[in-house]
Amino acid sequence: GLLVGTLDVVLDSSARVAPYRILHQTQDSQVYWAVACGSSRKEITKHWEWLENNLLQTLSIFDNEEDITTFVKGKIHGIIAEENKNEQPQNEEDPGKFKEAELKMRKQFGMPEVEKLVNYYSCSYWKGRVPRQGWLYLTVNHLCFYSFLLGKEVTLVIQWVDVTQLEKNATLLFPECIKVSTRDNELYFSMFLNINETFKLMEQLANIAMRQLLDNESFLQDKSLPKPRRPLKNISALKRDLDARAKNECYRATFRLPKDECLDGHTDCTLWTPFNKMHIPGQMFVSNNYICFASRAEEACHLIIPLREVTIVEKADSSSVLPSPLSISTKSKMTFFFANLKDRDFLVQRISDFLQRTPSKKPCSIDREWKWNVADPCSEEVPELPFSSPLAVSPTSALSHRPVSFCAGQVPTASQGLLKLFRRDSEELSGPKGAKEKMKEESWNIHFFEYGRGMCMYRTSKTRELVQKGIPENLRGELWLLFSGAWNEMVTHPGYYADLVEKSMGRYNLATEEIERDLHRSMPEHPAFQNELGIAALRRVLTAYAFRNPTIGYCQAMNIVTSVLLLYCNEEEAFWLLVALCERMLPDYYNTRVVGALVDQGIFEELTREYLPQLSEKMQDLGVISTISLSWFLTLFLSVMPFESAVVIVDCFFYEGIKFILQVSLAILDANMEKLLQCCDEGEAMTILGRYLDNVVNRQSVSPPIPHLHALLTSGDDPPLEIDIFQLIKTSYEKFSNLKADDIEQMRFKQRLKVIQSLEDTAKKSVVRAVSGDIGFSMEELEELYVVFKAKYLMSCYWGNNRAAAARRDQSLPYLEQYRIDMEQFKELFISLTPWTCGAHTPVLAGRLFRLLDENRDSLINFKEFVTGMSGMYHGDLTEKLKVLYKLHLPPALNPEETESALEATRYFTEDVTTEVSPFVSELDICLHCESQETQEDKGRRNENGPEKEEKGTSPQDYRYYLRMWAKEKESKKETIKDLPKMSQEQFIELCKTLYNMFSEDPVEQELYHAIATVASLLLRIGEVGKKFSNRPTRKSEDCKVMNTQDPVSEEESPTSEQSQNSAVEQQPQADHEDKASVDAQPEKTQQENQTLGDGSGEGQGSPLQLLSDDETKDDMSMSSYSMVSTGSLQCEDIADDTVLVGCEGSSAAARYGSTIDTDWSISFEQILASMLTETALVNYFEKKVNILQKIKDQKKVERQFSSSSDYELSSVSG
Template sequence: MRKQFGMPEGEKLVNYYSCSFWKGRVPRQGWLYLTVNHLCFYSFLLGKEVSLVVQWVDITRLEKSATLLFPESIRVDTRDQELHFSMFLNIGETFKLMEQLANLALRQLLDRDDFLEDEAPPRPVRPHRNTSALKRDLDARAKNECYRATFRLPRDERLDGHTGCTLWTPFNKLHIFGQMFISNNYICFASKEEDACHLIIPLREVTIVEKADSSSVLPSPLSISTKSKMTFLFANLQDRDFLVQRISDFLQKTPSKQMGCVIKGRRASIAEPGAESPLAPEMVTELPASPDSPPGGHPGFGAQEAPTSSQGLLKLFQGNSPVEDLGAKGARERMKEESWNIHFLEYGRGVCMYRTAQTRELVLRGIPESLRGELWLLLSGAWNEMVTHPGYYARLVEESKGRYSLATEEIERDLHRSMPEHPAFQNELGIAALRRVLTAYAFRNPTIGYCQAMNIVTSVLLLYGSEEEAFWLLVALCERMLPDYYNTRVVGALVDQGIFEELTRDLLPQLSEKMQDLGVISSISLSWFLTLFLSVMPFESAVVVVDCFFYEGIKVILQVALAVLDANTEQLLGCSDEGEAMTVLGRYLDHVVNKQSVSPPIPHLHALLTSGDEPPTEVDIFDLLKVSYEKFSSLRAEDIEQMRFRQRLKVIQSLEDTAKRSVVRAIPVDIGFSAEELEDLYTVFKAKPLASQYWGGSSSAASRRDPSLPYLEQYRIGASQFRELFASLTPWACGSHTPVLAGRVFRLLDQNRDSLINFKEFVMGMSGMYHGDLTEKLKLLYKLHLPPALSPEEAESALEAAHYFTEGSSSEASPLASDLDLSPPWEAQETSPQERREGSRNEDAREKGGEEKGTSPPDYRHYLRMWAKEKEAQGETIKDLPRMNQEQFIELCKTLYNMFGEDALEQELYHAIATVASLLLRIGEVGKKFSARAGRKPQDGVPEQDRPPTPEAQPAAAPELLPPATGDLQAQGGGDTHLGRAPQDSQAVVDGGSGEGQGSPPQLLSDDDTKDDVSVSSYSVVSVGSLPCEDLPDDTVLVGGEARSPTRSGGSVDADWCISFEQVLASVLTESVLVNFFEKRVDIGLKIKDHKKVERQVSTSSDYEPPGASG
């Protein structure tokens, strides 16, 4: 498979299936390969081949369909095409696996650093030896997610197995059929009928596991007793002995301080019964003496370490006044409490209680104020996490004290916006508690940190529970019950908004079309879902919705939202614009009341700000809930999860498209690329970090993705990835020399020297090669052969040259900035001593002038001019570029010769560059004499040992290469960089330093000028100092090679020889063929298309031979 589709070793095949791919109206029978990151298809039929590769992250739609044209098929949509696969042997299994793989891939695009750690399936100790092992891991992952969602268990819980059984229910004296689930910390039961019975037994609560005697009525029974004196009787177990053994193994791993347990019927004894005593304080919270002492009444963990509140704010601000004093409302509240007490007696109380349809009925009728905090903890599963992490919240509060971040700044800004109408948050006590909870969660989960609407939800949680309880309820909301809601992109809320729109189309079709025209759903649903109606309903009504949410999940929120739209259908159909529809819905929700509430009425802030001539009729919240269950109770959790998957595909791909458009808009308009070209470049650029995430390991992927940065700079690539892109996209193809040139471009673009470049830097580099004029392109090439682009390994004298320039020997020492604004920060300091002295004198003059003119402050126009000047791009002139030494010039010539190898005018270009190179060599030689004379004057006062060596002080002459003609210079581009050779028909004629062939330049210097020069090789294209002798071509003529043994660090490079960029530019302008070469326009669109075909980042199909299919 890997060879067939060109996949690396890191790509794992999950499974493959026989099917048909519909190409047009013709089915092509073949094989569908499902890998971890790709969907692949291959077919060979009647001499024609079809090959497809689609990344899971590129899929925008995945669904099963059954139409007349495509009977029982799977439809796969990408941004570019629509694919249909049919004729599966088991289409259900195939589609389920495709859903899993697509969902996993899309989650990698979310801003979730904990993806690989928390949600990855458990890895077996042994390596994968066949494809079914990986598929079993994926199946186990899906079962784990379903298990945790069904029983509201912590995210690290792993399902060990499940078996069919019956459960004896003492409240109705029946044996209920269902499934028992065993995990490392819990024993759970779910009845076959959905609402008959659910049971959660934490192993920390188990005291006795006993195999009872079998009978015809109870075959293979198993009795489990807990510390709360409850006994659960299971029967009809398939393999009771193995089950008991597994439970025993898990009990042994449970911390002894939290468990005292005995296995009866077996020899193993886990602990003595006396071990129950350390749990006595905890059990006070499991079985309170009365409903008035819920688990929130305990003093909390680590209360002495941190000043945390140990009870709900509602009790602090309302006191403990008896409900009898409230009249009819108080009597009704007392009846609710008694109903719950009776329920606790029959079904148990605490985490081990039987959860039945009667429990849901009691929740729908309203949870009493005194029990709300306790039941929220139990129904949401937050109680389990709080008990198993004692002291965790207190440590977080202590560690986050005095620490500041962007999240803490946002928290401080929103603290006073959290239910300002409630007296608990008009007081510093409530504000401080809210600050501690939000800050602790921001430090627990920095990926989410803080998101708007978290303050509103948390403030309500604090009213009914202690700080620690509110913290764990917030954890349950953000990480399990509302996944991906509270992050920078609110993906989860957008997904459920899409579900709401889909349900509106199905259940309220007449209203749906009108709402779509008005654009109302997208405006209202985010605030409804993010705050659970707390921001749009009166407080005492919204908490009833929250009661149902903790029991039913997101299903209730969707039902209530549909019921609100249904109740306002006539008015909404008569609305003419979005604002009118928003007013109708806002006023309706303002008048949803709770007539049973015993809390003092709190004026709703939204209701105070909206007014109307005729307020709508009040609606009781319990009537609204009743209608929502009567009309829209057909929603099931499994259906919602299926819809979430479909909507997640659309939402994430839409967000990626939005990010792409934002990037394109952020690129400067003068970059030269069109919007379509920039989008294509962004696509191929982003594919590299994603490929690294697939096959390079999580650590390398994390280093290349920083979601906190702007979209423009989020994705980053390393040098090896850049070389791959450069080789396929650059207009300056240099054959085997291309990787060397790519490395230099990468170092030039890497501003901050972190060995990574972002998309902005990448585009700026490509723009210089594609859309720069002749001067800009030559300037870019020139700088690619200066430090830092030219590495020390490529030119031994690079560091010496940089040191030479910074010492002031060159009058042109200045920053290595560029028009691309990519100058390293340290280069701004590379000024000569004379320039520094002049700058200080100018600064002193300005200060003196300011003193003479007086101390009156400048007016605003002065600051506006300064601001405008700072905003102006500091363009670099050609005079700002430093001079190039001999070895750097040699490298430049090598690059140019390799660049012309694939051009139609290859020979003319070789001749032209040979002429230009020889001309520049002689210019450098002439300039050396002037710089040598000028350099002696300022050194009169310098000690002799500190002076730079002069040509007269050089040692014996180094081995020399006379200036070669076209063919020699190209041939000498080989060396240790393994560059391509020149054409064999190019001959070199060497005669005392002047060429007589077609590439020979005119003789500019007399023999007297060069006779006494110890560095005749200083104006040669290749010197022995730059290439080892054994790497030189056979046709290269060495002169004076016997003078001494050359070394890489020898003095074969003339330190005084240098040329400027102006000289390079002027020399190139003398050759029209070179000018035409650099001014020639290249279409990057064709390069991108070829790159996509090679890299297979977009699905491709071929009727002939698929790439990578050979062999």
């Protein structure tokens, strides 16, 4: 009963998932066996039918009930074993219980097989004040929850891309709970066995979804992950993969390693440090190319040993001082001792394996002026830039054709920093500042002697203290490369930069244009960039990076940062430093939406609230933080502070990371707190901060002072107080040094959710505003349609072909064109949203509409094209809706193959028709029509020739005339019903088929069927009338051919000809009609119908209808001479695709063309419209309003777009 069902769900995730079950139980036994289960009656009925066909008949041969049970069990177990055998190779890593839970998850929530379960947890969902105990399923793309409690079922499905906030908090009402926020709801989950593990996994999955929104990165499982040495209970391969990813990211961030470095393992140990003769406890990390060590105390010691530098790894002899030691020697004659290793033998074997895979590089001799100018035993060999490199021999720009001449002996920029080439002789070098600089260099040389030099240096708190005091100019480039990790990437990719420059030379795109525009704005006050040499170097580095990373390409502010890098490094080194900045140290900063900078801006606001609460409220009101922080963060203060001071900030940034930038920003606000609290507006606050930063000075700089442009423009009369940069840095460490890198990463995740969702909302509003002018939908309807459209695209990314879907989104395009869907996704949306449901025919109609909307023929449509198609069906009058339907049955919407079924159907309906033909028109009618046509053409010729003769004698047209003509051609011509081409007989039959399917299951279905049968029969005869006019041989045959030609001009003329024909026919006396047939019983009604046809068709539309006499119309309505499908006896779904609902004009077509489609038959849109207007049922159907919001709501339930909770009573489940 209910209690058993509830206990099943609470105690076991897989015991009860579906409300329907098939059980096997014999009369004498109290035990039953579950044979099948289903979530719906349809599903369980399908299982029962299979059992009836394959099992029940066989059971009758058994006499013993035990034999029956044994047979049934054996049969079902055999089927299960066969199914598992097929799936075994794919999921062999996942434990059995986990596979079972994944299968139940897919059944319960309707997920496809490609949706992978990561893990599942027992917890409670708080619905109101009542906790619902159930199971939380975390898949790659969704968060799902299921609960069954005393007859009440709760089902939740939330896409990770819809999550706006994840919080773990503890309140009185919700003890230790996780709060999941979307745009519509806030959901609370609690009572976890391990809430930290669950929350961490939820953060990872949400972060993957944000990456997908940001840069189209879909989740791909790492197949190279090694299998566990012992089986892990209830842990899936995906969960292991995600755990490994989290560890890899943390490992790479801690030691600034390349993005492709993967952690193999870590173990506790101690490191012997020769500089203080101590054992420092910590952890050793081993990966494919590096051995790293991090002490438990944050700044005690960090060590990075590249395996390319390792020469010997051996087990040393144990002693009381060094228990279980491991010795690692490097090429630079340094030896590192690790002790207290638990599994030393296994570790040595792993390191030896990695060493064997490490490629050995031949040492290259180099002679760099700034490099290793002191005898250093720890130096690494650096690959020399080959002389044949385009950088070494070509000082000219990759994009500029202006040659640059060098003096004899001058060194190109490829070999050293620009500062050395453009340093002017300064008295500072021989004065007190020069002495101070030499003392700094000496301090660093002593440090190198004690702690080592190069990548294998011991990094301790002493290193940080030296960085805070400023790095000497001669060592700046070297230490930036080491601290940022750029050195590792450069030495492992020799020649990469030179190849990039060579490939990008002479190539142009949007990025190169933007680079060219900004080159002369990059530190224009520095002499190095007042020269073509410096500008050419900057151009090459920025262009090379734009070609390396087209996703980023070029972003403003990159030029400022790169120009500073070039002052202290050569081009290749500056390039790899730029790579480290853009891809690792400042992730997502330099893209089109500067997401990374906005994320860190959010962190800055949060830290301001925490550390400076008084000021935070004031700054929030003024809106200052969002203005200042972008320029501070994007350029690392280089654009807002004097160069000599800002470069010290860059020193500390390369050592500490973003933590230091936030720390200094807080110190700047703190120093100006009193003045900022008294500000009245944003401008005043910006002036205060700007003047403060302008006067941050570096009194120890040996370079000549470079005037700061901002300071020159904003300098006032009173000389402001100067602030020493080293004092500012010291203050920032004293007040805000408790900021932790791990905490900042955690805050980055939280802010990234908020920022990306905010950007998505902005994009949605931009798109909706862009399309709202021409579309009949309201803003609310457009926003809902955009959500559904985007969700369909995203679904194709993770359930379809990832690469194909990702290729559709080009983020350089406007928001309107970024999301595009293909025909299959459009069909799914059309089926769920269209007001014209056609049963099995709906996908066919969807395909035709897609081809109609896809104007550029790229097999993709964007949001504007999508809503244009939807609007045509939902909005507009009867004429507009019929126009859309009409176009769907003409090329390019209608494929030639689709008309073949109409051909076969016509044969079927015309093969038994009698050959009697009653003439629709007399010879007099034809003669009158041809004369009228000739008259109209003569008049047209006279009108055309007249102006030509007049123009010959006039002067040439004014240029304004041609401008007006050009503007007129550029204007988008609004399509009128006269512009629509005529419809052939086979196309018309397809239209009838569509209409018949549309009316199925309508409340007035029979009335609509009768109406469309009447209209279709009438239109077929009208088509025959037009054909007789065009084909009957007369004296004016050449003029009559104009009616049948496919030329657009003749199509436009045809309504006029029809009108003239009608006016001629109307002049005939009534006696002509009475001679042809007997008088109709209801002449007044027929006359009124004819009048309605003429009026509804508009000017010159549908007039051939008036050629029909009253009796002929009556005969047509009785359908005595046509094969019609009885609407009362035939349901829509029983009709095959090739069935046609009305016959074509019977006898003449059959006799003349041998039961084939009549190629001369045609009908115009005006005639169809006029005929439709005669039937009230059809008019009411097409003018009926449909609420698209309700359709969207139903579609979301089906697609599970947002969290949808179903809370309904279930029938008791017998147990």
